[in-house]
Amino acid sequence: MADDSRADILGRLRQAVPRQSAEHAPHRMFRTWQAPGATDLQGRFVERLEAARGTVEKVASLADVPAAVARYLAGQNLPARITVAPELKPRLDFAGGAVTVDDALPVEDGRAVLTGCIAAVAETGTFVAASGPGRDPRLNYLAETLIVVVGAGQIVEAYEEIWNRLRVRTGKEAPRLVSFITGPSRTADIEQTIEWGAHGPRRLHVLISDETPRPDGGRRFPRIPPGATPGCRAPAAARPP
Amino acid sequence: MEVESGAFVEKARAALGDATLQHALKHIKHGFVEARATAAARLPDFEAMRDAARDVKAHTIAHLADYLEQFEANVTALGGRVHWARDAGEARAIVLAICRNAGARTVTKSKSMVTEEIELNPYLEEHGIEPIETDLGEYIIQLRREKPSHIIAPVIHLSKDQVADTFHEHHPKYGFHERLTVRSDMVREARSILRQRFVKADVGITGANFLVAETGSAVVVTNEGNADLTASLPDTHIVVTGIEKLVPTLEDCHLMLRLLPRSATGQDITAYISFFTGPKRAADLSGPSSFHVVLLDNGRSNMMGTEFEEMLRCIRCGACLNHCPVYANIGGHAYGSVYPGPMGAVLTPSLAGIDKTGHLPNASSFCGRCEEVCPVRIPLPRMMRHWREREFERHLTPRGARWGLHAWALIAASPTVYRAMQWTASRVLRLVAWRGWIRRLPLAGSAWTSQRDMRAPSGDSFQRQWRKRGGRR
Numbered sequence: 001m002a003d004d005s006r007a008d009i010l011g012r013l014r015q016a017v018p019r020q021s022a023e024h025a026p027h028r029m030f031r032t033w034q035a036p037g038a039t040d041l042q043g044r045f046v047e048r049l050e051a052a053r054g055t056v057e058k059v060a061s062l063a064d065v066p067a068a069v070a071r072y073l074a075g076q077n078l079p080a081r082i083t084v085a086p087e088l089k090p091r092l093d094f095a096g097g098a099v100t101v102d103d104a105l106p107v108e109d110g111r112a113v114l115t116g117c118i119a120a121v122a123e124t125g126t127f128v129a130a131s132g133p134g135r136d137p138r139l140n141y142l143a144e145t146l147i148v149v150v151g152a153g154q155i156v157e158a159y160e161e162i163w164n165r166l167r168v169r170t171g172k173e174a175p176r177l178v179s180f181i182t183g184p185s186r187t188a189d190i191e192q193t194i195e196w197g198a199h200g201p202r203r204l205h206v207l208i209s210d211e212t213p214r215p216d217g218g219r220r221f222p223r224i225p226p227g228a229t230p231g232c233r234a235p236a237a238a239r240p241p
Numbered sequence: 242m243e244v245e246s247g248a249f250v251e252k253a254r255a256a257l258g259d260a261t262l263q264h265a266l267k268h269i270k271h272g273f274v275e276a277r278a279t280a281a282a283r284l285p286d287f288e289a290m291r292d293a294a295r296d297v298k299a300h301t302i303a304h305l306a307d308y309l310e311q312f313e314a315n316v317t318a319l320g321g322r323v324h325w326a327r328d329a330g331e332a333r334a335i336v337l338a339i340c341r342n343a344g345a346r347t348v349t350k351s352k353s354m355v356t357e358e359i360e361l362n363p364y365l366e367e368h369g370i371e372p373i374e375t376d377l378g379e380y381i382i383q384l385r386r387e388k389p390s391h392i393i394a395p396v397i398h399l400s401k402d403q404v405a406d407t408f409h410e411h412h413p414k415y416g417f418h419e420r421l422t423v424r425s426d427m428v429r430e431a432r433s434i435l436r437q438r439f440v441k442a443d444v445g446i447t448g449a450n451f452l453v454a455e456t457g458s459a460v461v462v463t464n465e466g467n468a469d470l471t472a473s474l475p476d477t478h479i480v481v482t483g484i485e486k487l488v489p490t491l492e493d494c495h496l497m498l499r500l501l502p503r504s505a506t507g508q509d510i511t512a513y514i515s516f517f518t519g520p521k522r523a524a525d526l527s528g529p530s531s532f533h534v535v536l537l538d539n540g541r542s543n544m545m546g547t548e549f550e551e552m553l554r555c556i557r558c559g560a561c562l563n564h565c566p567v568y569a570n571i572g573g574h575a576y577g578s579v580y581p582g583p584m585g586a587v588l589t590p591s592l593a594g595i596d597k598t599g600h601l602p603n604a605s606s607f608c609g610r611c612e613e614v615c616p617v618r619i620p621l622p623r624m625m626r627h628w629r630e631r632e633f634e635r636h637l638t639p640r641g642a643r644w645g646l647h648a649w650a651l652i653a654a655s656p657t658v659y660r661a662m663q664w665t666a667s668r669v670l671r672l673v674a675w676r677g678w679i680r681r682l683p684l685a686g687s688a689w690t691s692q693r694d695m696r697a698p699s700g701d702s703f704q705r706q707w708r709k710r711g712g713r714r
Contacts, residue, residue: 010306018546022300107440137469141473188394188464195424198428
């Protein structure tokens with residue numbers, strides 16, 4: 001039955017003469033904000049993140065993160081306890097500070113999580129989480145308070161650059177999960193009025209660090225020049241003869 | 242797919258007289274229409290992006306079989322499985338088999354219109370598996386045993402008080418006995434209940450807003466983060482979606498993703514956009530070990546090569562619903578289909594058959610706003626007109642309307658008869674008018690004047706004025 005269904009569906013699609021058949025045009029980078037060619041990626045990132053109800057604090061280095069976390073939790077009247085994402089744990093020293101580090105998965109109400117990201121996008125104030133060795137992206141969705149460390153050098157202009165960064169197209173497969181996250185979780189289902197913390201974080205705080213918490217350092221990703229077609233290709237079979 | 246469009250006229254009338262519904266529908270203007278206009282105005286290339294999105298989807302649909310095979314090959318290479326379902330029954334059976342194989346008792350679901358289309362929840366319940374909707378709106382209608390009334394805002398027809406009653410009725414079994422009336426408290430209570438359900442679920446079912454051929458990724462867009470919990474916590478992730486959701490590349494997908502939220506809710510981006518690609522890898526710390534994609538046809542492939550092919554471009558943003566004067570006045574339930582509004586008026590007859598979906602292509606004033614705001618420029622009014630033609634050809638149009646249309650055809654085909662009829666009609670109408678208004682008309686005209694007054698014709702007809710000016714402006 002299963003094979004029949006596959007053959008039937010593909011057969012019907014191939015049999016029909018399409019009425020519309022535009023070419024697969026090369027990908028075009030459109031201007032996505034009013035100041036094309038803007039170079040202040042960090043400024044844009046902060047502006048858009050704040051517009052999405054995120055908050056931002058700048059720190060000079062990773063060594064300053066534990067104190068910034070303690071200050072933020074205290075400022076929000078939250079308990080001085082936090083779950084630290086596995087990729088950040090070896091890089092941060094919470095010993096002797098005011099905050100207790102928690103190890104259990106934060107499934108119950110009210111938990112705070114400190115996590116990193118693989119990149120951030122200036123376009124919309126977005127940070128990008130991904131699965132992979134030593135990372136547990138579930139933490140991003142379970143936390144009620146989420147604090148994210150973003151390296152200043154991790155901020156790129158547009159979403160497309162993330163995939164180049166992951167080198168998905170040079171034969172490397174995409175990670176199981178790549179998640180673009182912008183501001184706290186929200187819902188407007190009841191009378192179209194926004195409420196925060198629908199399932200994920202009620203508050204999202206970003207620490208922009210001049211030092212990037214990744215082994216490959218603060219290296220900037222290659223920018224996509226306007227009009228370029230970054231490795232975007234239709235499969236051979238789909239190209240018109 | 243269950244369709245109850247036969248009762249459209251009665252349901253629409255009831256909706257117009259429903260004060261609670263009318264109050265709830267007022268939120269559309271500020272919540273969606275104005276928000277979309279603002280978001281579109283902020284993007285300098287918004288119109289050019291719509292052209293590009295239309296072209297990407299048109300190309301994909303024309304080569305859909307190839308892209309589907311490429312998608313399947315990529316999912317399979319990573320250890321995932323793609324299942325093909327000709328109709329709703331096959332899709333339901335596939336999902337049930339996967340759930341049983343996983344030994345599932347409860348299944349969390351993030352919002353998916355395709356699972357509404359195939360009526361998955363009642364089927365799973367009948368077979369002893371409890372589906373739990375986790376999108377707040379879908380959760381509410383699941384408790385109320387209703388269908389969604391909007392493709393992106395399922396409970397837009399409900400007031401806060403109705404939701405409060407629903408929670409008060411259903412939440413005592415979780416230890417919550419107080420009737421909450423503050424929205425944030427209500428959201429917090431639902432979150433707390435659903436969190437426990439998330440943690441215990443055996444299988445997670447999501448839809449997909451897009452499928453990316455070049456990577457085998459399923460892309461899901463939410464504001465709540467519920468799709469991410471649905472897909473990340475259980476050991477099995479099932480994606481149930483339509484075959485038309487393909488885009489060739491990741492870049493194409495981001496073009497669509499820049500248009501979807503702006504067209505839908507006026508957001509530049511939703512809080513969560515997640516690309517799910519295959520099952521958990523050996524070195525991953527978390528994630529499902531089993532990844533399935535169920536591709537549903539259910540009438541879609543039959544649209545290829547017909548005048549409804551362009552409907553396959555639809556990305557389900559809901560902009561056409563939000564901007565439709567008919568939808569804004571009667572809400573979604575009157576349409577009797579899980580796909581309401583202009584997109585539903587075109588899609589539902591394609592999926593369920595025009596013989597079962599009478600009235601839907603007529604539920605439009607043809608004002609054209611749906612086409613004006615469609616991010617992939619689907620000519621919705623033209624397609625509704627095609628359905629009206631098919632209805633007429635197949636003698637599905639009511640007798641009175643058929644006679645009227647025949648009579649109109651006779652009059653309109655002859656300029657002399659048309660002018661004579663028009664001259665007579667305008668004289669008669671002016672005679673029965675009082676102070677420029679007509680309160681009541683007999684026969685077919687009574688349908689109009691039973692709801693509103695009609696303006697009396699004034700001055701000359703357009704044709705006469707045109708002739709008098711010698712055919713110039």
